[in-house]
Amino acid sequence: MWVNVREFTSQAAKAQCVEELNQAFGSMVTGWGFQHFVAIQVSSRQNDIRSPGLRYFGRPPVSWLYRYRDAGHIRRDIGITRIMTSTEPYWWSELQAGPLSLDQIKVFEEAAEFGLFQGLVVPIRQPDGSVWSCLLTSSKVQESEDLKFAAVVAANYYVGRGVFLQTKQINTFDLAHRLTKRQREVVTWLACGLTSDEIGEVLGTSGRTVAHQLEEAKRRLNARTLASLVAEAFLQAEVPMAYMR
Structure with missing residues (x-):
């Protein structure tokens, strides 16, 4: 043993x-x-x-x-x-x-x-x-x-x-990014299936703050929905594929 x-x-x-x-x-x-x-x-x-x-x-x-x-x-x-x-x-x-x-x-x-x-x-x-x-x-x-x-x-x-x-x-990526470190973090947890409120619990912040970060991430990646935000984030190497569920 x-x-x-x-x-x-x-x-x-x-x-x-x-x-x-x-x-x-x-x-x-x-x-x-x-x-x-x-x-x-x-x-x-x-x-x-x-x-x-x-x-x-x-x-x-x-x-x-x-x-x-x-x-x-x-x-x-x-x-x-x-x-x-x-x-x-x-x-x-x-x-x-x-x-x-x-x-x-x-x-x-x-x-x-x-x-x-x-x-x-x-x-x-x-x-x-x-x-x-x-x-x-x-x-x-x-x-x-x-x-x-x-x-x-x-x-x-x-x-x-x-x-x-x-x-x-x-937190670690090899390429230049269009998203900030915190935006990449919340999008990663979004890709895991968490809601804004749940992401806020994990990160010790409010769901409203998370929602704002997600909206800004959508603007930066030209995504209209949260689903398209996750897809664009994967395609543009903003978040690791290992976190897709």
């Missing part, structure tokens, strides 16, 4: 993009029995993010992620309280063993409907004050303290490296 972690950290250090990092991390955790993995920002330094999935990377169970967000499960998920108040990792089974309200039970029952019966959660604090969660899920995996400890070490490296690479991909 620790050989796997050493191999992963060696590969991760050489990764030049988030996808390369995902490949290295995915190869390791699937060997441990996990089927999905995702690093999600739960809160930022500026304000709480109330819709998990606004900023994430990995290979998550997408249908469950959307269901979780659309159903507002963050308000009833006992795991969120644990993430925000403790850095200790935990298995879902540890939470399920304790007294739970009907709403809290519902979250686990709906996860099971999506084939997610087991999960390992690693809360992670970043230097900028943001709180992240690395979630590993499976229909069946052999739970153990050794696996939990190895996952903690690997997950902390994965999230730290991923945040760095994700920010680098957004």
